[in-house]
Amino acid sequence: MFALDDITVLSLENGISAPLCTRMLGDFGAEVIKVERPDVGDVNRHWDSVVYGDSSAHAWVDRNKLSVELNLKNESGTAIFHELAGEADIVVQNSSPGVVERLGVGYEDIRQTTEDIIYLNISGYGRDGPYSDRKAYDMVMQGETGLIPMNGSPDAPAKIPLSVCDINAATYGTISALLALFHRERTGEGQELDVTMFGGMLSWLGYFPHKYWHNDELPERIGMRHHLLTPYGPHETADDQYVNYAILSEAHWELLCEVVLERPDLLEDDRFADNERRVENRDVLEPMIESFIAEESRDYWAERLTEAGIPWGDVNQLDEVLDHPQTEHLELVKELETEDGPVPYIDNPIASDSLEFAAEPMPDLGEDTDDVLGALGYSEKEIELLRTEDVI
Structure with missing residues (x-):
């Protein structure tokens, strides 16, 4: 069985941080409904086209999800979002600062009808404070949290190639959602959660803050060597x-x-x-x-x-890692069967004799809109009307 059987996640997500968070929840068996802008979808769909015309980022973070196109600038679209939230356990959003409140789908809006909802905000800096109105992306956050100046060779700084700040926020987002579910199981209470890329990365700075606080030491760039140990x-x-x-x-x-x-x-x-x-x-x-x-x-x-x-x-180079003997032994590379052909993916690394993990291919934009609305009770005629009114 899946650990998150019967848990529904409604996500207003874009980019990497929230999509990766909800993908992990989907890996654990939650039903994830990904709400996307009609005819546009998540920006991560358009970064390249290497996976049978789909993007590598979309293939990475969007498996185990349903895709619903929904125009939240239309009152009917907002009403449908509220209906979906009424059936959900968790709402996840990483929109730009203030967007969900302007659209009428923020926590205070949703909890009016769904008191026990768990509402997770993933943002760059948080919803208040001097930087709260700033948009944040991985490269920007690597600079703001001190990673770029300490990374690279002595003659040149460098960014970390992985989207490490997004991955950090996704990981903390997943942990916080699971904690909130456990809290609700005990108390019956929902809650609003905030996970910030800025705070998450500061929590990963390890021993460097202590080296500064106690030794007035800023990390210098030392290439492939270690700041704390040698050789x-x-x-x-x-x-x-x-x-x-x-x-x-x-x-x-x-x-x-x-x-x-x-x-x-x-x-x-x-x-x-x-x-x-x-x-x-x-x-x-x-x-x-x-x-x-x-x-x-x-x-x-x-x-x-x-x-x-x-x-x-x-x-090792990347190809050597993917063909690594331990990669094969741990069965970390699996395949999703899609209409276009097999899509290899890196499996969830958690090993368990009792838990199962989902493995459904990433959805095409809006491919589940009719089914999800039908499950809410909308007739085919009503769904077609919503389509003509540009709600879906």
């Missing part, structure tokens, strides 16, 4: 490959020097006596280690690191 990260080998390893303890450092590098003399150097001193003297230590690693092949170092019990791995 650490990918090192180029003699055969133009990389071996990627992590020295996480003094025991690892001793093994690296004695077993892997066969340089026990490094253990006698006061500059490298502990991790903090190694980091302080990384401009001396790291080039030295890099020169050692560059003398032998990837296989040579792989054998030695394995023998020493030091965590290590390869630096």
Whole structure:
């Protein structure tokens, strides 16, 4: 059975953050009704056309959903949204600031008729405060939350290629929706939730705020190295490959020097006596280690690191990751059957002997409009009238 059987999610979503959140809820078995602008749909549908004419983003975030085209600028469209919300457990929205209130579908509007509704707002900065009226997208948020200045090489900053701020908000959104369902199960109460990309990313800043608060230290860009630990990260080998390893303890450092590098003399150097001193003297230590690693092949170092019990791995290209032996073992790549052909996808990574996960293909724009309205009690004639009035 699905964990979220009999749970309905109504989503006014766009882009990545809310769509990914509701896709995860759909993976868990919820019925997700995606409300989209007539003839336009979610912006993510139009970013490319590599999946049989559909976009890669749409294929990523829109499986396990129903698509309903609904004009919320029309009073009849707003009324239908309220009807749908009356049948829903959760409403999710990530519209621009103030939009849902102007359309009459904000939390206060919905709770008038559906008191126990769970209403999740996903936004950039929140619904109040000095930045509340700003639109936010992943690249913008990577800059605002300090990721860009600390990422990249010393000579140039860089964005993180993944939509990490969107993924963060989607993850916290999913967690918050599940918590609210659990709370409602116990108390019978619905609630309004706010998840912000800004707050979510600050919560992921890890030890860096503590380095600043206690040591007045701002993270410098150090490329493939680690801000807190050294030696650490990918090192180029003699055969133009990389071996990627992590020295996480003094025991690892001793093994690296004695077993892997066969340089026990490094253990006698006061500059490298502990991790903090190694980091302080990384401009001396790291080039030295890099020169050692560059003398032998990837296989040579792989054998030695394995023998020493030091965590290590390869630096794989995307195609190698998708064909990785562990990817195959964990059965992480599945296929959705569509009218156009099979669509590979990365499966939900949660493994369970008891839980099942849904796997329905992403919907065409508005393909479920008639069925969803029919389930609300609208006749074919009424649905056709709504279509002629540009409501759907």
